[in-house]
Amino acid sequence: MATITLSALRHSYEPDPSRDEDWALKRLDVAWQDGGAYALLGPSGCGKTTLLNIISGLVRPTEGRVLFDGRDVTDRPPDQRHIAQVFQFPVIYDTMTVRQNLAFPLRNRGVDAATIRDRVEEIAAMLELTDRLDRRAKGLTADGKQKISLGRGLVRDDVNVIMFDEPLTVIDPHLKWQLRSKLKELHQRVGRTMIYVTHDQTEALTFADQVVVMNMGQVVQVGTPVDLFERPRHTFVGHFIGSPGMNVLPCEGLDGRHALVGGHAVAVANPDPGAPARHMEVGVRPEFVAFAEPGEAGGLPVAVTRVRDAGRYRIADTRLNGTVPITVLVDEDTPIPAEDARLVFHPDHTRLYADGWMVGAQPGGAA
Amino acid sequence: MNRPALSYLRPLVPALYIAFMLLPIYWLLNMSFKTTNEILGDFTLWPRAFTLENYVTIFTDPTWYMGYVNALIYVSLNTVISVTVALPAAYAFSRYRFLGDKHLFFWLLTNRMAPAAVFALPFFQLYSAVGLFDTHLAVALAHTLFNIPLAVWILEGFMSGVPRQLDETAYVDGYSFPRFFGRIFLPTIAAGIGVACFFCFMFSWVELLLAKTLTAVAAKPIAATMTRTASTSGYELGLLAAAGTLTIVPGAFVIYFVRNYIAKGFALGRV
Amino acid sequence: MTKTVNQKAWLFVLPVLILVAFNAFIPLMTVVNYSVQETFGDNTFFWAGLMWFEDVLHSPRFHDALLRQLTFTFTILAIEIPLGVAIALTMPRRGVWVPVCLVTMALPLLIPWNVVGAIWNIFALPDIGLLGQVLNGLGFDYNFTRQPGAAWFTLIAMDVWHWTSLVVLLAYAGLVSIPDAFYQAAKIDGASGWAIFRYIQLPKMKRVLTIAVLLRFMDSFNIYTEPFVLTGGGPGNSTTLLSIDLVKVALGQFDLGPAAAMSLIYFLIVLLLSWVFYTLMMRNEDS
Numbered sequence: 001m002a003t004i005t006l007s008a009l010r011h012s013y014e015p016d017p018s019r020d021e022d023w024a025l026k027r028l029d030v031a032w033q034d035g036g037a038y039a040l041l042g043p044s045g046c047g048k049t050t051l052l053n054i055i056s057g058l059v060r061p062t063e064g065r066v067l068f069d070g071r072d073v074t075d076r077p078p079d080q081r082h083i084a085q086v087f088q089f090p091v092i093y094d095t096m097t098v099r100q101n102l103a104f105p106l107r108n109r110g111v112d113a114a115t116i117r118d119r120v121e122e123i124a125a126m127l128e129l130t131d132r133l134d135r136r137a138k139g140l141t142a143d144g145k146q147k148i149s150l151g152r153g154l155v156r157d158d159v160n161v162i163m164f165d166e167p168l169t170v171i172d173p174h175l176k177w178q179l180r181s182k183l184k185e186l187h188q189r190v191g192r193t194m195i196y197v198t199h200d201q202t203e204a205l206t207f208a209d210q211v212v213v214m215n216m217g218q219v220v221q222v223g224t225p226v227d228l229f230e231r232p233r234h235t236f237v238g239h240f241i242g243s244p245g246m247n248v249l250p251c252e253g254l255d256g257r258h259a260l261v262g263g264h265a266v267a268v269a270n271p272d273p274g275a276p277a278r279h280m281e282v283g284v285r286p287e288f289v290a291f292a293e294p295g296e297a298g299g300l301p302v303a304v305t306r307v308r309d310a311g312r313y314r315i316a317d318t319r320l321n322g323t324v325p326i327t328v329l330v331d332e333d334t335p336i337p338a339e340d341a342r343l344v345f346h347p348d349h350t351r352l353y354a355d356g357w358m359v360g361a362q363p364g365g366a367a
Numbered sequence: 368m369n370r371p372a373l374s375y376l377r378p379l380v381p382a383l384y385i386a387f388m389l390l391p392i393y394w395l396l397n398m399s400f401k402t403t404n405e406i407l408g409d410f411t412l413w414p415r416a417f418t419l420e421n422y423v424t425i426f427t428d429p430t431w432y433m434g435y436v437n438a439l440i441y442v443s444l445n446t447v448i449s450v451t452v453a454l455p456a457a458y459a460f461s462r463y464r465f466l467g468d469k470h471l472f473f474w475l476l477t478n479r480m481a482p483a484a485v486f487a488l489p490f491f492q493l494y495s496a497v498g499l500f501d502t503h504l505a506v507a508l509a510h511t512l513f514n515i516p517l518a519v520w521i522l523e524g525f526m527s528g529v530p531r532q533l534d535e536t537a538y539v540d541g542y543s544f545p546r547f548f549g550r551i552f553l554p555t556i557a558a559g560i561g562v563a564c565f566f567c568f569m570f571s572w573v574e575l576l577l578a579k580t581l582t583a584v585a586a587k588p589i590a591a592t593m594t595r596t597a598s599t600s601g602y603e604l605g606l607l608a609a610a611g612t613l614t615i616v617p618g619a620f621v622i623y624f625v626r627n628y629i630a631k632g633f634a635l636g637r638v
Numbered sequence: 639m640t641k642t643v644n645q646k647a648w649l650f651v652l653p654v655l656i657l658v659a660f661n662a663f664i665p666l667m668t669v670v671n672y673s674v675q676e677t678f679g680d681n682t683f684f685w686a687g688l689m690w691f692e693d694v695l696h697s698p699r700f701h702d703a704l705l706r707q708l709t710f711t712f713t714i715l716a717i718e719i720p721l722g723v724a725i726a727l728t729m730p731r732r733g734v735w736v737p738v739c740l741v742t743m744a745l746p747l748l749i750p751w752n753v754v755g756a757i758w759n760i761f762a763l764p765d766i767g768l769l770g771q772v773l774n775g776l777g778f779d780y781n782f783t784r785q786p787g788a789a790w791f792t793l794i795a796m797d798v799w800h801w802t803s804l805v806v807l808l809a810y811a812g813l814v815s816i817p818d819a820f821y822q823a824a825k826i827d828g829a830s831g832w833a834i835f836r837y838i839q840l841p842k843m844k845r846v847l848t849i850a851v852l853l854r855f856m857d858s859f860n861i862y863t864e865p866f867v868l869t870g871g872g873p874g875n876s877t878t879l880l881s882i883d884l885v886k887v888a889l890g891q892f893d894l895g896p897a898a899a900m901s902l903i904y905f906l907i908v909l910l911l912s913w914v915f916y917t918l919m920m921r922n923e924d925s
Contacts, residue, residue, distance in 0.1 A: 618748025
């Protein structure tokens with residue numbers, strides 16, 4: 001059990017990185033608390049797997065340190081870090097039975113036979129593998145094999161962190177949610193730190209207490225699912241999380257607590273007095289946009305171009321000044337005005353972004 | 368942790384093996400640049416009196432250089448015949464079930480197990496009877512005995528790796544079988560055909576017993592010319608070494624061109 | 639994959655069948671024909687029944703050749719398979735050295751077999767050969783044209799030189815098909831180098847190794863040209879393997895009947911042993 005700290009981490013697969021694009025991971029500072037359930041979320045190629053491999057010790061970072069409970073383990077190989085990992089494609093030892101597979105990490109560490117037997121049976125029961133213990137692991141289905149991979153991590157009592165690298169990739173869709181809830185349940189039972197890498201926001205948000213969002217080799221935000229939804233620190237987070245994603249509207253300037261969007265003043269929660277030269281945007285989620293009441297004054301005049309029914313609510317696509325698209329989420333029973341449609345933004349959830357970053361928040365991330 | 372020390376020693380194993388492999392070849396090369404006097408006279412690690420005489424002899428004397436031409440002709444002929452007839456057969460084995468398919472496949476493979484020595488004499492009689500003795504075609508046909516089973520085996524492996532949906536989609540799109548086979552299927556398994564050609568070339572190039580039995584003058588391969596020289600004209604070792612060196616060249620060329628497919632071909636082709 | 643039943647597939651196989659039948663069936667029938675007849679060299683043949691088969695099976699000469707053949711085959715298998723695996727394991731997996739290693743190692747496979755014999759002949763000769771000179775210089779009394787022991791040593795060294803590369807290439811192909819995740823998982827599980835070999839690499843190489851053993855077994859049983867050029871079966875009969883003996887009987891003495899009977903027995907032995915090997919290994923794989 002340990003707190004994992006990544007300090008001033010940078011990594012490049014190039015022998016001699018000079019340009020910004022050479023870095024697979026750009027400067028990272030992240031701390032993972034003991035016993036937490038984390039998700040590492042981001043699109044393909046954002047550096048998630050690299051980061052995972054740096055934590056597990058399969059990759060040595062070009063710069064920076066990896067600390068486990070304050071101890072520097074940057075140069076330690078994986079087997080000395082007390083970690084476990086479940087890979088994208090199931091890794092099992094073909095020639096062994098399920099029992100031998102589960103016992104393998106313990107046997108390698110010289111644990112006595114009686115302890116091994118007890119631990120294996122205990123973990124097998126937890127994973128619902130007891131009835132298949134003496135079968136060849138090779139014959140199991142993909143989800144069974146992934147359970148074995150996980151089981152090899154769970155049998156050890158020295159494990160600091162269990163890491164999952166997109167573990168549901170090869171699992172049948174109807175079994176995915178089963179295995180996912182099993183993971184969540186196991187986390188609560190064993191209380192180990194778990195880091196779950198995925199590009200699927202549903203998987204990340206349902207599994208994790210804390211989600212680390214990555215993009216282009218950077219951590220853009222660390223927060224609870226609610227944080228990511230209500231206070232996206234970067235327009236990328238706003239886009240990537242939520243469906244439909246956050247509206248990001250170009251804004252021309254500032255007028256006190258108001259930003260000017262398409263010539264109209266919009267109240268923002270974080271007005272920025274300085275540096276107007278930067279690229280400024282206003283971000284607001286469709287959930288926090290509403291049509292103005294007929295008598296209500298103000299609002300942004302828009303044309304409604306399309307309305308889609310999404311079950312309990314409707315999604316309205318509108319355009320401001322004929323060009324800027326704004327998406328609105330509307331309740332089933334709220335009418336959508338046919339003409340003179342004006343939009344009002346919830347001022348507490350409307351934020352100003354400069355060069356993509358939420359004004360008032362620092363780049364990088366700390367949990 | 369003694370891992371660093373070990374990892375320094377690791378490349379030593381293949382390095383030593385390659386050295387062991389190259390030594391006899393070096394000795395052959397070394398000898399091919401020596402005069403007969405130097406070979407028989409002093410023991411020297413490299414040619415003191417460097418000479419190209421041996422190579423000049425080979426390239427100017429038709430009994431020598433025609434040996435290479437003959438060998439290259441029947442080897443190419445064999446490769447073309449073997450792969451051409453193996454293609455439809457491999458397709459049948461990979462796609463269809465038919466009466467006796469399993470037995471047929473095993474029977475084909477048993478032909479690879481047949482010792483060439485067993486067939487030498489009957490082959491001589493057979494090819495003399497049909498009037499093919501001392502022709503390139505005779506050797507090319509005789510070598511299909513072990514190359515066709517191999518080609519079918521390799522190609523079947525590659526073809527089974529191509530999903531059957533490809534065939535079905537093509538038929539749905541209105542392709543006739545020959546057009547599908549030529550336009551779509553063959554390009555898909557191009558790598559497999561390359562690997563099959565490589566192995567056919569290789570086994571036909573290195574075989575001598577049958578090639579020697581079935582030829583006298585007109586189609587005599589270089590390897591056979593060499594054995595004649597060794598026995599009749601005494602010990603012209605330099606010449607023999609030069610001829611031997613030159614037999615390595617075509618093989619080296621072929622390997623160089625297929626170097627990226629060798630490992631892959633073994634893995635995919637289930638050889 | 640379920641295959642469709644289609645009897646027309648026979649048409650696809652027909653060209654192969656015709657060619658192989660021409661090459662295998664007719665000569666085989668010729669051999670069978672000879673094996674049951676007696677001739678006195680004037681093109682008149684007499685029915686001899688199974689006489690030649692009995693003769694061959696009871697002949698000490700055949701027994702000796704078979705024993706030498708088995709010794710040879712199992713010795714080279716015992717050396718080439720482990721050596722080939724060891725080299726494949728230590729070969730680099732990526733980088734510029736991979737094609738260099740592969741190309742150089744494939745080289746002996748593409749040298750005509752009599753040239754292989756010739757290369758080793760001039761390499762090992764005690765007077766002009768590098769190996770012969772070095773061994774004698776080191777104080778060994780080495781002359782493979784006179785000493786049966788030295789002849790065997792040279793013969794085996796030659797076959798190891800000639801064919802270990804095939805095992806290397808096959809084993810290497812098996813190794814590179816193992817995804818990195820297996821090695822990473824093994825590291826995390828704390829597996830030793832031996833455990834990685836035993837539980838990951840060896841199982842994944844099993845299929846290609848089966849093929850390697852089978853190919854080397856069949857081909858070493860058929861070996862003729864290389865030892866013939868190297869030692870001519872000598873000194874005496876000490877390196878006379880089955881094929882060499884067969885050719886001596888058939889072409890040297892023109893004893894067609896015994897040679898044919900010997901051919902058939904020999905062929906059946908190769909078939910039987912290959913089949914036993916094959917089924918044993920396949921059964922191992924299934925269980």
